Amino acid sequence: MKRKFDSEPSKTESRLYNHGAAWHRGLLLGKRGFGSIYLAHSNSTKGLFPEFMEVKSAEVSSSASLQKEKQVLNYLGRHPYIMDCYGEETTTTKNGRMIYNVLLEYASGGTLSSLIKQSDGCGLPESDVSRYTRCILEGLDYIHSHGYVHCDMKPENVLLVSDENRDSFVPKIGGFGLAKRYLTSKRMKFNPNFGGTPLYMAPETVIDRIQEPPCDIWALGCMVLEMLTGKKVWDPQPNMKTHEMPKIPAYISEEGKDFLKRCLVRNPKFRFTAEMLLFHRFVSRSDDDLNNDADDELSDSGFSEPEESSDDELSDWSFSESKEEYPTCWRDNRVKIKRRKFNNC
16 A cells, blocks of 8 residues: 555645755655655656655754754664665755755655554554564664664654565664664663653653663564554553553464563563564564464573563563453454565565
8 A cells, every 4th residue: 555645735835845956846745843754756867866755854943853863874874674865955945944855765655653553453463563573673773783772663653665576565764863872881871851752652761761772672562562452552641651561462472472571671671672582482483383373482592581680570560461352353354454565574
């Protein structure tokens, strides 16, 4: 399914946000806190850019997060599960206002959030969730190994990019406007300038304003559960308690439950790292295994629980399972979940 556009640019917007030197601004894809996102068409005859791109635009005076995103993407370089950046350009409107633009690859499949919404509260097939999760983990492991924390991992910041060679979509991490460098230290650092989306914030971020790699793992756990259930993990009301454990439906496999347990741990010292999670049975098992009952043991990868962890720590966050076996819409033969072709990670 192709990406749906929020609307077409108004005549006023077309006049204000003019085109680049080698690209033409097209339809408005969406608006975010940092500014607007447009579909852009390359008009370069030298092959400088791909035929289609996404352009994130904001007035120069309010483009700090966009400039930060460009800086982080430049540092990280290219990775198969991180959005490609083709450059930046400043354009000037007819009335003299300066617009800062970041050129990114076009995600024709939309976002992971839009895909979850298409399930109508049923969630995605676990085999798909497993493959999506592995790709996201590959990206997170790369980000953390380069000294950065994403700080705003959520379904809206995972984009689905078309892989024409395989007629499928690849999930890629984007939205690096809040990303931060972190120092390798045994002691976690208080961060007075923390940011992110509250529904995906780790307990240590909410309580102590700490943002280090374990925070991204907590957010990943929230995303995985949201993919599996089709629903937000936490109550979006202002008085939500993000440190409480969610209920895990009984229909989720033992591997899935165990994976979530390794992500959603209150104490960040006991959370698995992205590297460790890549060896977890939930993301390392084969497609055949995904359709069969499997044991609840971790893959024999050489990784185990951190030495400091204890049974008390994990039992403190044990899951209270829902009695519902499967979502009602899964049991109704009249309702079918559209399965998206997926590129193996």
